[in-house]
Structures are given as C-alpha cells and as structure tokens.
Amino acid sequence: MFKEVNSNPDFPKLENNLLEKWDKNNTVEEYRNKNTDSGKTFSFIDGPITANNPMGVHHAWGRTYKDLFQRFYTMLGHEQRYQNGFDCQGLWVEVEVEKALGFKSKKEIQDFGVEKFVNLCKERVNKYSAIQRDQSIRLGYWMDWEDSYFTMSDENNYAIWGFLKQMNQSGNIYKGTDVVPWSGRSGTSYSQMEIIEGRKLVAHKSVFIKFKLKNKNNEYALVWTTTPWTLTSNVSLLINKNLNYAKCKLKNGEIYYVAEKNIKYQRLEKEFKEKREWVEGVPKLKTIAQLFNERGGYTVEKIIKGSEMIGWEYEGPYDEFKAAKINGGFPFTNEQLKDKKINAIKCHKIYDGGKDQEGNDVVTSGEGTGIVHTAPGCGDIDYKIGQKNNLVALAPLDEEANFIENFDWLKGKNATNSKTIELILEDLKNKDLLFYTELYPHIYPHCWRSGDELVFRLVDEWYINMDWRDDIKKSVDEINWVPSWGKQREHEWLNNMGDWMISKKRFWGLALPIWQFEDNSFYVVGSKEELKKLAVEGWEEFDGNSPHRPWIDKIKIKHPDTGLIGTRVLDVGNPWLDAGIVGFSTLQYRTNKEYWNKWFPADLISESFPGQFRNWFYSYLTMGTAISKKTPTKNIFSYALVRDESGAEMHKSQGNAIWFDDAAEDIGVDVIRWLYTRQNPEINLRFGPSIANEIRRQVIIPIWNIYSFFTNYAILDKFTPPADFKSPTPTNLMDKWILAEMKETSEMVKEYLILYQPDKAALSIENFINLLSNWYIRRNRRRFWKSGKFENNTKIDHDKYSAYETLYFVLITLSKIMSPIIPFITDEIYCNLTTEANWKKNSVHMEDFPVFNKKNKEDEKLQIATRAAMRISSLGRSARSKTQIKVRQPINNLLFKSKQQIDPKYLEMIKEQVKDEVNVKNVDIVDESYKLSETNITLNKSVLGPKIGNKMGDLIKELNNLDHNLLIKNLQKTDSININDIELSTKDFNIEHDNLKDTEFIEDNNYEVSIETKLNSSLIDEGSARELIHSIQNLRKNSGFNISDKIIMTYNSDEYLKNIINKFQSHISEEILAKNIIFKQSKTEGSSFQINNSNIVISLEISN
16 A cells, blocks of 8 residues: 655655665666666766766756766666776866965975875865765766776776877877966966956056157157066067058157057947946956046147058167067077077067967057057967967976076066056156056866966966868767757867866876977887886886876886987876766777777767866867767756856855755755756756745645645545556547547657657646646546445446556556656655556656557547647636636636637537636637627737738728628638739737626637626626635635545524525535535534635534
C-alpha cells in the first residue's frame, strides 16, 4: 500500500533523506552500470570546474545541464563514463594561496620556497575538489566520483607534453619577444584569452601633453594619453596621412597641431548623457576648443594634410633619461640599430600610423587629438609599428611593474601606483609640457583573478604558431552549436586571434617541457620516458614526484643531436592547455587506443558561453583537431550567466552573491534545477528567493498536489497498481484526452532534449501539468469521490477505476520524463507509487524513457476538441467578468463559433464541459457571426491609402451598401475579397463588434463567444444556493474536517435564504456531505455569512 503523502512537505529535508537512501541502496552505482555493454554510447566530456572555492549558484546551472543530458541518454539506453573533471592548476589557485599566506608579490613566494608553495596549491585543490564533489552530490549530479579527473594529474600533464612535442615537430613552437598584458602583482603575462575576462570600467587620469617640434618656433604637437607612465618610453608620434590637421595659434603665441575634426568633437558625449559606461563623479569631458578658449582663445592659421607632417622631428618629454640615449633600445637591444648608433631620441619623428591587421586606420579622428604617442616597449600595437618603422623599444618595467635602471629617479617606483603617476605629472608640469589633466572613463584590462591593473610589457614568451587555424575552422563548421550563433562567435575568435601564448612566469601549473641550450636552441620533451632517456642530471631528485616545479626544474638534459646540456625554461603553461587536452588524457589516448576510439569524439561538451569561445572551446577544439585530425565533438551546448534578482552581477563585495549550499537548503535543489532548465540558455538567468518561490508555486507544488491528491484517495479507496504497467485503454473521453496529452508531451520532451533545447522540454511539461491540474483533475474530482472501495469481492465502479488507472499511469510516466530535470521528488513519487508493483525498478532513474505508439488521428481530434472546450470556457468566463456576473451565478445561454475544424462527434462533450465551466444552462454552436454580435466594418485607411489613392471614396460608398455580416463570412472563408476590382484582405479592414441586446461578445483568433446576460429569478436563486454551498465548504475546511467527514448543519437565516435551502436542500446536502440540515428559529451560535444581501448564521458538527 502507498504511504500517506504530506500535502506540505519540507522539500530540502525530503531531498536529504533521498540522498541517504540512494547512498544506502547503492542507487547511483546501479544507475551508472545500467547500460554497460548496451552497444550504444553517449560520450560526454566534462569541462573541468575550477577546484578553488565552494560552488556558487552559477556553477550549479551548468552542472544541472550536464547531469540532465547524461540522465536523459541513460534513459535512452546509452552506456556512459560519468566522469567529472576538476581544474587544478593556474593563477586562480595561486592567488588564493597567496591571500592565505598574506603575500603581496611574486618575490615573497620565492623567498617562502617554491616547493612549499606548490604543495599548498595542491592541498587547496584537494580540499575544494572534495567540497565541490559533496556539493555536486547534493545537487543530484550523478557521476562516478571515484573516477574524477584532475588536470594536475601526471597523465594530464604528460598528455600535454605529447601535444607540445607534436606542435614543435610541425614547426609551430617558438619563443617570441612581444609586448603583452602583464600583472605586476602576479608577475606574469596574460594571453588574449585571459585579458578579455578582466576588463573593467575605470577612470584614469589622462593628460594632454605638449611635444615641442624641432626647427619650429614655439610650435607643438598636442598629444593625449590615458597612460602617462608610458611617456617615459616615448619613441615616436603617429598621425593619419589622410586627415586634415589644424595649425591653431593661442593668445599666448603657442601653436598647436591637432586633427581638424577633433577640435570641437564632443568626447564620450553619449556615454555621459546616458551614464552608460561612465564612472560616477567624473565630469563631462571638455573639447579641445574649450581647452584652447580657457587659455584666452585661438585662431586656426592653416589646415594641412597629415602627409605634410610626416618626418617632422620633436623633443621627447624624457630625453634626459639614460634609457633614451642607449643605442639599440633598452633593455632589449636591436643589434642592427645599435650598430647604426640609433637610440630613442634619434627616432623622435612623426610617422603615418597606417592600417592595423583588420585594415582599419590606427589613427582616427574623434577621441584624442589625432596625434598618437607611441612607446614600442609599452604597447602591443606600438611594438608592431616600431618593428614596421625600424624603431628602438624602451621597456621600462620589471616583472613587478616597477621602473628599472636607466629610468633615473623613477627606478623602483610602480607604474600603476597613483603616487607614481602624480610624480610624473608634477615633473611634466615643471617642464611646462603638461597642457591639461582630466579623469577619463574607459574599459581597461585588469587581472581577472587578483584584480590588479595590468600594464603592457615587452617580454620573451613561448607561443604556438596558429597559421593552421583553418583546420580548426573545419571542425567548427562540422559541430552542432547550441545556440547556433556559437559557430559564428568561434569563427570570429579564430579570425582575429594571434598566436597562442602558452607560457606564464609563475609556479603552480604545467611545467613547460622545453629545455634551452647555450646556442639558444631548444628541445621539447614529449613524455616522461623521453625525459628519463635524455636526463643527465637531477633525475633521482625528480623521480617519484609529479612533473611540476620545483622538482622538474632540477633536471638537465643532453640534446639528442648537438650533445649540448640544457636546462628547463622556468615558465609554466597556459592553464587552458590543461583543460584542452582532456579529450585525450581522460580517455587513455596514450595507453589504450581501443578505449579512446570508443569514446572519442565526444557527443557533447558544455560550458557557459561568454568566455569559453576563446577559452575552453578554443583550446579543446585546437588540441583535439591537431592530435586526432578530426572534429573532437559532435555538439557544443552553451549558456549565459547567472545574475541576481535585479539582473545585477553577483559579487561577494556587493553582498548579493548566493552560495550553492545556502540555496540548496533554503530553496531546495529540485526548485533550483527546474529554474535552471526552463531558462532560455541564451539569456542571463536571474536567481533569487522570490524567483525560486514562483517556480515552486508554478511547478513543484502543483505536481506534488496532484500526487498527494491521487495517493491519499488511493489509500482511502484501496487502489493498487495494475499487474502490468502499460497505457490504459479507457472509454471515458477525459481519460482518453489526458493520455493523448501525456503521450504528446513525452514525445515533445524527448525531441527537445535530443535537440539540446531543455528550456522547451521543461515548458512543455509545465503546460501539461497545467492541463492535468486545472482541467483533468479539477473536472474529474467527483469520479474519485464516488463511494466504494477497490477490495476483493466488491463490485468495482469501472468509471472510478478508469480515473484511478489513468491518473496512476500519468503520474508514473510524468515522474519518468521529469526525472532528468528534478531527480528528487520524481524518485519519491515513483518509489511510493510502485511499492507493491511487481514490475517496479529500484528507482525511477533505472527506468527507460517512455516509448509510445505514434499518436493517431482520433487522439488529435480529441485534443483539439478538449482544448476548444477549455478556450471557449475561458472566453466565457472573461465575458462574465466584463459584465460582473459572479462565477457561481448561472446564466442561461452561451453561443460560440469556431474558426477551427472540430469533429462533430465531440460537440456534445464540448457543450457539457463548457456548461459546467462557465456555469451556463445551454450551450450551442453557430455558423454565422451575426448571431453573436453586430458587426461594423470600415476601411483601414492607413493601410489602404498608399495602395489605392483616390479610389478610397468610391470604395467607402460601395462598402456602405454591402451586407457586413455576409462580408465578414466571406472574409473568414478566404481571407480576401474583391470590391470594385480591388483585392482586399482582412488587414485592409477595421472590424468591430457590438453586443446584441442582453449579451456580451468576446473573441480570439479561433473562437467567437457570446453569453446572455439577462438573469431570471430562477437563475438568481440557483446562484444563491451555489454561493451558500461555497461558503459552507470553506467553513468545513477551516473547521479542520476531513474530506470524507459527514456533517450536521444547523442554521438561522432570513426568509429568503431559508426558502433557498428548502428549494435546493438535496443538492446542498450532497455537496457539503450533510446528513441533516436543521433550521433553528432562535439565534444560533456559529459563522455569519451574507449572500445576495441576505444573512445567515451556520454551525457545523461531525455526524456520528
């Protein structure tokens, strides 16, 4: 027998109880082994979660999708691996360990000891991977938690070695000198992938600087920059040869050259007005004209082409620094320029900026002055321009972003420190070079983990040449992207990215397997075995340790060709190498090719899309395509970001971050998972208690209430599960209809999940729950309330049994199709309802996805008819509401016209359902609209005017002579009509309906409905009786009576209500389960009600 269901459960407590049950019964292990050797596989390769902190609700969104799809394909009979991944290496872990130690610089780590620091990083990963494992289990994420992969594993690292060896053998690994984004706090560079993650809106102190032109009297190039520290390393100025430049003379006699269009240009005007990408407190930016006018005004003496300025020489703002005088540049020396005795000062000329790699002008009009200061050692574009024009480079910063030697009084000062900037500005002011200072809001790169502002620094790094990216593009084209625009986004990244910078000057991460030699050659080691073979020193100290710093740093190798002895570069790898290799390291690629071929390529990979097109998707596709020479996944499913309830980003500092543990115990996991699943994955998800409560109210509570309703009545009536679980074959039309809807919903859910559209699957289930609760259950309650139990030797009411059998089948089927989304309550429902079934499984999660025969035409006709009854009823209730007729007040007539084809054999069913739903005595269908309303048709002049011009007048006259009812009838048949040789469609008319006498008309796209609003005394009396029944039923509920309790009702009322009770006593007694209704002449203690301006006092008691 079923256990009784609590109608108001504690869902988080229920979930925790189920976790204990699953653990005790080894349910997850049984689930994982369900399809072993089934002959069908579904290969999901997990994008590893960073094992660095507890999970937030944003992590749970992605993990819900991953679990959902795997559960679904398990139900379809596919064998799977169920392998979770933990991302272990990289700066994100290092930063947290640094915080715990109180370190603020890279040097402190070196002083502390690399070995101790790396071991602390490992400890942190182990700690938080265990926490995330437990949180994932709480989410209902069923994986093989004893077989999770860790990107810090030896296998993962050595697999990357193999990839890098392959890249080097194809000539794609190289060491390059370039200006890259750099974190002084972390002492490392950032790749193109990472820099985008940390872009922040900030206000920098920007400056207009005077560059004195040589061989010209009191003339200056006016330059604007947002990074004053780079002026210390200025080498050249850039203009656009095609722009016009104005020679502007100020009242004090100084002459400035600026782009003509820039003089009065309102900089960031739109951003200031809309306060979009604007920093609070920053005033409106001034135009150059305003700045000139503040100095007494100006006149434009001459307009020249930029091309005329090319070659002009100037004096740099920091030519007194030793660095500016060092031939060949500093600290990186261009030997050819050194031999020619060329230094920064000798490069001080104006050059044309030319075009960037996308063909856009480097120097444009608008922001700034149209003259750009370039420091090839401090900017990536500047460096490329310096190489193009054979200029030296001054790279002023060390790895902590402090100025180095030969930058004189700035040595040791930090470039991003505001005090340093102030010193530079004060110095420029003292030199009379500072024209104007302002706060300028813009997006600027910051470290995406530590949060510190990045600089651009000239350094040596290791790269993978990506000129073979067309191979990756072919893979991109062969993948099914969800959302579909993901393909274009990935192509955009591949088109615009540079070579892949794979090195970082840090400690915890993949130790790049690159050894350098005294002749500047290098060698890439491809495996541990090869390393052992080549090692000439340090192997004993390394052996037994993981291939990380500092142990691997001790190994020296002998070059197999030259015999030179080399040491490993101290760099660690870009962490996206760690995640990109998992299609090989987790599938035994190096040791068991048969196993790898079974599971590669992946059927699915999935992560959040804002960053992964340039991060994990990119690295996985790049490494997978390079190694396997085939497309490494068939499908990529991605999703947006989680925001708070207002749509704002979640941050601990803002107090709006929600941790997963709190959400799970306060809200419940099933509610959270449903919220995630129903969300359009392309749109940011808003998360919070009020939104979750709405999901609970709309979905979780209704399905629980249906389950509770069925189970508690089934216990009362002693209903037991059928001997075989198969779709019933009822004769009752309502049962037939809900089974047809159930089958259709099940097939829709299956189709949507195969298409990776979980939101549509969830919404189709929500629609079915609404039909089940608000139509089937509500309209069939009386069938369950009928007297009689299903016991041996008792006569069975077959209609009652059919209702039970049908709802039982629907609940079991619904628990199955919902189980991938909400694994907890579906298992609770399933297990309780199958307790005594001989066909049961140990859990709903052992069941296969339901399979139904193709829906037949009769099912479709019945569905159309039933939905017609629902819609006509809804329109009828709306018409009642417009006329303020109460719902319990019967009305006499309802007429409807259907624009949809309805099978005639279901018309009586429709009429009966509408009668009951709308509380109307008579329902009829009509075929002419004029029987429902007075139709008034006029021409839509705004639409027709441009088409027919002066024919409008004649057309209006002709329209007035026509029968509008006939016209509407013809329009409804053909959607068009010809008047005066003019073809007119429905949109060419304005169609209005007026109510006929004593009626109210309403319509939608498919139905027209008219109700009679006139009430006679008999209808009014019946309405009073219904209001009375409703009041008594509420009184029963509030008195705490059971649904089956028989009662005695005692009352005192005025004559009107006494007559109503006498007139409808039999009906009232039946509805309120009264054995007796007693009128008391004297005043009665009880509850008072007013019905149709008449008063009544009622007292109820349970009958013996």
